[in-house]
Amino acid sequence: MYENYSLAIQKFLKKGKIEIGDRISVNEYEGVLMPKSAGDPDILVLKLDNGYNIGIAFKGVKIKKLKGEERIFKAKKPEFDKTKPPVAIIATGGTISSKIDYSTGGVRALTEPSELLYNIPELFHIANVTGIVRPFTKMSEDMNYADWQTLAEIIAKELNKDNKGVIVTHGTDTLHYTSAALSFMLKNLTKPVILVGAQRSTDRGSSDAGMNLICSVHVALSNIAEVGICMHGTMNDDYCIFSRGTKVRKMHSTRRDAFRPMNELPLAKIWPSGNIEITNENFKKRSEGKVIADTKFEEKVALLKVYPGSEPSVMDYFVKKGYKGFILEATALGHVPVSAKKSWIPAIKSTIESGIPVIITTQSLYGRVDPFVYSNLRILAATGAIFAEDMLPETAYVKLGWVLGHAKKPEEIKKMMLTNIAGEITERIDPRAFLY
Amino acid sequence: MYENYSLAIQKFLKKGKIEIGDRISVNEYEGVLMPKSAGDPDILVLKLDNGYNIGIAFKGVKIKKLKGEERIFKAKKPEFDKTKPPVAIIATGGTISSKIDYSTGGVRALTEPSELLYNIPELFHIANVTGIVRPFTKMSEDMNYADWQTLAEIIAKELNKDNKGVIVTHGTDTLHYTSAALSFMLKNLTKPVILVGAQRSTDRGSSDAGMNLICSVHVALSNIAEVGICMHGTMNDDYCIFSRGTKVRKMHSTRRDAFRPMNELPLAKIWPSGNIEITNENFKKRSEGKVIADTKFEEKVALLKVYPGSEPSVMDYFVKKGYKGFILEATALGHVPVSAKKSWIPAIKSTIESGIPVIITTQSLYGRVDPFVYSNLRILAATGAIFAEDMLPETAYVKLGWVLGHAKKPEEIKKMMLTNIAGEITERIDPRAFLY
Numbered sequence: 001m002y003e004n005y006s007l008a009i010q011k012f013l014k015k016g017k018i019e020i021g022d023r024i025s026v027n028e029y030e031g032v033l034m035p036k037s038a039g040d041p042d043i044l045v046l047k048l049d050n051g052y053n054i055g056i057a058f059k060g061v062k063i064k065k066l067k068g069e070e071r072i073f074k075a076k077k078p079e080f081d082k083t084k085p086p087v088a089i090i091a092t093g094g095t096i097s098s099k100i101d102y103s104t105g106g107v108r109a110l111t112e113p114s115e116l117l118y119n120i121p122e123l124f125h126i127a128n129v130t131g132i133v134r135p136f137t138k139m140s141e142d143m144n145y146a147d148w149q150t151l152a153e154i155i156a157k158e159l160n161k162d163n164k165g166v167i168v169t170h171g172t173d174t175l176h177y178t179s180a181a182l183s184f185m186l187k188n189l190t191k192p193v194i195l196v197g198a199q200r201s202t203d204r205g206s207s208d209a210g211m212n213l214i215c216s217v218h219v220a221l222s223n224i225a226e227v228g229i230c231m232h233g234t235m236n237d238d239y240c241i242f243s244r245g246t247k248v249r250k251m252h253s254t255r256r257d258a259f260r261p262m263n264e265l266p267l268a269k270i271w272p273s274g275n276i277e278i279t280n281e282n283f284k285k286r287s288e289g290k291v292i293a294d295t296k297f298e299e300k301v302a303l304l305k306v307y308p309g310s311e312p313s314v315m316d317y318f319v320k321k322g323y324k325g326f327i328l329e330a331t332a333l334g335h336v337p338v339s340a341k342k343s344w345i346p347a348i349k350s351t352i353e354s355g356i357p358v359i360i361t362t363q364s365l366y367g368r369v370d371p372f373v374y375s376n377l378r379i380l381a382a383t384g385a386i387f388a389e390d391m392l393p394e395t396a397y398v399k400l401g402w403v404l405g406h407a408k409k410p411e412e413i414k415k416m417m418l419t420n421i422a423g424e425i426t427e428r429i430d431p432r433a434f435l436y
Numbered sequence: 437m438y439e440n441y442s443l444a445i446q447k448f449l450k451k452g453k454i455e456i457g458d459r460i461s462v463n464e465y466e467g468v469l470m471p472k473s474a475g476d477p478d479i480l481v482l483k484l485d486n487g488y489n490i491g492i493a494f495k496g497v498k499i500k501k502l503k504g505e506e507r508i509f510k511a512k513k514p515e516f517d518k519t520k521p522p523v524a525i526i527a528t529g530g531t532i533s534s535k536i537d538y539s540t541g542g543v544r545a546l547t548e549p550s551e552l553l554y555n556i557p558e559l560f561h562i563a564n565v566t567g568i569v570r571p572f573t574k575m576s577e578d579m580n581y582a583d584w585q586t587l588a589e590i591i592a593k594e595l596n597k598d599n600k601g602v603i604v605t606h607g608t609d610t611l612h613y614t615s616a617a618l619s620f621m622l623k624n625l626t627k628p629v630i631l632v633g634a635q636r637s638t639d640r641g642s643s644d645a646g647m648n649l650i651c652s653v654h655v656a657l658s659n660i661a662e663v664g665i666c667m668h669g670t671m672n673d674d675y676c677i678f679s680r681g682t683k684v685r686k687m688h689s690t691r692r693d694a695f696r697p698m699n700e701l702p703l704a705k706i707w708p709s710g711n712i713e714i715t716n717e718n719f720k721k722r723s724e725g726k727v728i729a730d731t732k733f734e735e736k737v738a739l740l741k742v743y744p745g746s747e748p749s750v751m752d753y754f755v756k757k758g759y760k761g762f763i764l765e766a767t768a769l770g771h772v773p774v775s776a777k778k779s780w781i782p783a784i785k786s787t788i789e790s791g792i793p794v795i796i797t798t799q800s801l802y803g804r805v806d807p808f809v810y811s812n813l814r815i816l817a818a819t820g821a822i823f824a825e826d827m828l829p830e831t832a833y834v835k836l837g838w839v840l841g842h843a844k845k846p847e848e849i850k851k852m853m854l855t856n857i858a859g860e861i862t863e864r865i866d867p868r869a870f871l872y
Contacts, residue, residue, distance in 0.1 A: 138775070139771070139774075139775075139810065139812055140767075141744075141767055141771035141772065141773055141774065141776075141812060142773050142774060142775045142776040142812070143744055143776070144744045144745045144773075144776055144777065144778075145744070145745055146777075172768060173767035173768045173769075173771050174743070174744050174767055177743065177744050178744075235867065250767070250768055250800050251800055251801065251802055251870075251871070252800050252802040252803040252870060253768045253769050253770075253798045253800045253802070253803030253804055253805060253806075254768075254769065254803050254804070254806075255802075255803065255870060257870075258768075258800065258802075258803070260871065299745055301745075302746075302747065303741055303743055303746070304741070305739055305740070305741050305765065307610070307613065307739055307830065307833065308577075308579055308580045308581070308610050308613050308614075309580045309581055309735055309737075309837075310738075310739070311738065311754070311757070313757075314750065314753065314754075317750065317753045318747070318750075321747070321749075329741065331576075331577055331609035331610055331686070332608060332609045332686055332689045332690075332694075333609075333689050333690065334689075335575070335577035335609050336577065337577055337578050337580075338575075338577065338578060339574070339575075339578045340577075340578040340579070340580055341580065341582075342580075362689045364686050364687055364688050364689045364694065365687065366687055366688040366689070366691075366694075367688040367689030367690050367691065367694070368689055368690070369689060370689075370690075374575065376575055376577060376578070394743065397743065401745075431671065434687075434688060434691060434693075435687070435696065435871040435872070436871070
């Protein structure tokens with residue numbers, strides 16, 4: 001029951017008839033006493049009403065048992081409230097499904113996805129979180145297009161049941177690659193699909209898993225029928241933001257507000273209370289109709305960064321390995337070296353002449369590429385390279401894989417790449433979106 | 437005299453005895469009437485007192501000749517004020533040395549660097565801009581390490597004269613690669629070195645060249661003995677920011693405030709008036725002593741982005757081509773695929789075993805890599821890969837080239853890569869630096 005708490009704490013709790021899951025106050029804090037998987041045994045873990053866990057040193061604190069306790073921890077499994085709207089959760093691994101392994105100081109995967117939900121009883125007050133599907137358990141850096149295909153199939157299946165929306169818990173490293181892939185693969189989308197991760201494992205006092213999941217459930221019940229990522233909007237636990245799956249990027253290695261919308265505002269701000277503020281009206285509304293998983297994908301696409309002294313001959317290497325397409329992360333407006341010792345123009349030209357598309361994106365990340373401003377750009381454009389507007393390099397990479405799964409002719413590929421399919425191209429960039 | 441202005445404007449100006457360089461008011465605007473190189477002939481170009489050019493349609497405006505006119509445009513060359521402190525300008529090309537070529541709609545290089553200075557008479561009121569050196573004229577996407585070496589040599593020479601500082605005008609695409617290179621190459625730096633570019637060519641109404649240059653001259657006279665980039669701090673023409681050369685990145689393809697400090701605050705905000713607000717005290721102060729150009733550089737370094745489905749075998753390609761080092765732009769904390777179908781671990785391991793360093797940086801750009809948090813990271817760290825703290829991928833790329841020019845033994849290379857040489861590693865990241 002009190003496993004991993006110190007003997008002093010265990011003794012105190014037993015004496016006060018306080019059990020895990022009871023509502024207590026610790027000095028000025030009120031919340032639910034949490035189970036402890038590991039860590040400093042003298043730190044009490046308390047879940048606050050905002051869904052946030054805090055750790056408080058036991059020594060010298062005043063603890064009081066309160067009414068209105070949460071008994072979810074005593075249940076063998078979450079109690080589903082069938083009067084609430086149904087939402088499916090698909091658990092794939094990552095920090096949000098991990099806890100700290102104090103033997104290594106690192107993080108390991110939870111044994112059961114339900115372990116995660118036990119920690120966030122609020123979820124069951126909002127929605128009937130019925131289907132907890134676990135197609136695989138992977139850290140996101142180990143996922144690839146085949147996992148995106150698996151996910152798209154499962155999500156479509158769950159969306160075509162009576163679920164109001166689907167939530168995917170996922171590692172954060174490549175979360176935005178997956179969100180882009182699902183944006184293209186889920187056709188005729190009529191309900192919300194929310195990808196959510198955590199930057200702190202669920203048993204850490206500062207875990208963002210709880211609030212991110214609570215906000216995600218609110219989005220799942222909302223009117224926003226888009227694929228997107230729902231995570232902290234700021235460093236504080238005030239609100240989450242829901243950003244379009246094709247216009248979002250992990251912009252910080254550790255911060256809880258690392259996922260930022262790129263070149264457009266987030267679609268919405270979501271408070272754990274359920275308040276949703278639409279910040280960008282450009283989204284598909286919830287509607288009726290069968291969602292289709294259209295997952296054909298060409299995996300042989302390379303994403304190359306271009307920089308001073310970069311080696312254009314690497315394109316030939318990929319072509320010889322049977323690669324079918326390239327995304328270049330060029331500089332600023334889409335430049336590659338032209339008059340430099342190692343010009344990229346011959347390699348790009350011969351690649352395109354052999355029928356392989358070359359897409360130009362910008363390593364500046366914000367803003368748009370443009371084939372007309374400078375003469376070097378016009379030389380590049382003359383090779384037939386496709387300037388991908390304001391598409392993120394990562395989104396362009398995923399999109400080209402998906403497009404090549406559907407089209408073979410250069411003209412057809414170009415047309416699809418320059419057609420806005422899932423919000424990946426923004427006609428007019430809101431100036432407030434820069435460094436949002 | 438009135439070349440490229442419409443006949444109606446020419447007639448009006450002649451009648452009112454208004455010449456290019458005269459101070460005039462146009463409706464509510466006051467400023468100096470500018471020469472016009474090309475563009476809509478019915479648009480008057482006016483330089484405001486903040487150094488900013490605006491274009492105003494001639495039709496229906498009220499124009500008045502004022503006192504206090506600038507006659508610099510009538511001079512054959514700038515008049516140097518020898519009582520002012522000397523500053524050297526090195527002109528290398530780029531938008532800041534370009535004007536619009538209306539035959540193509542694009543931009544072409546100015547014939548003479550002094551053309552640039554003619555447009556900004558304020559410069560000569562602040563400093564004695566004596567040495568205008570033009571080592572080469574290149575757009576920055578065509579520059580490489582050899583150009584960085586040339587620049588470092590010339591800058592050291594100018595700094596070792598009685599100049600108070602050196603300004604380098606430069607294209608913006610790879611400006612931050614050059615600033616990183618000069619940061620490592622200029623040893624025992626005792627004076628400011630300011631890299632400056634423009635996002636709009638000098639003859640465009642919205643050109644940022646003037647204000648950026650004026651602010652750069654103020655930095656050149658300041659106490660900040662660092663290599664850095666001085667450009668617009670906001671979308672408005674209020675102030676510039678000076679960001680450390682190793683901690684700055686072009687984060688937007690077109691905005692005038694595209695250059696942002698990464699993982700630290702800018703060193704200073706600079707107003708065109710000359711007001712300087714230090715925003716980050718962590719800089720070397722101006723001092724005495726000879727600056728040394730230490731430019732040895734190994735060009736065979738590859739910068740590779742790692743992403744879902746990325747191809748680790750490309751490392752072997754570079755090794756076979758004689759490459760001597762790798763920077764990986766990994767995900768978030770420094771992850772590469774480990775258990776995926778295409779694991780990067782074998783390629784990294786064999787590369788390191790053959791004595792070639794592999795440096796881990798993050799494509800999140802903000803934040804730090806860390807070899808300890810997750811088991812996949814520990815597997816990567818066990819190969820001997822070097823986790824480069826919060827170093828930008830671009831800075832790490834330039835640094836490794838410079839380090840390999842100076843060290844051959846793996847232990848020596850590792851030590852240099854993890855030693856803070858030019859502010860490239862930040863011990864504690866100011867939270868305000870995220871998305872600054």
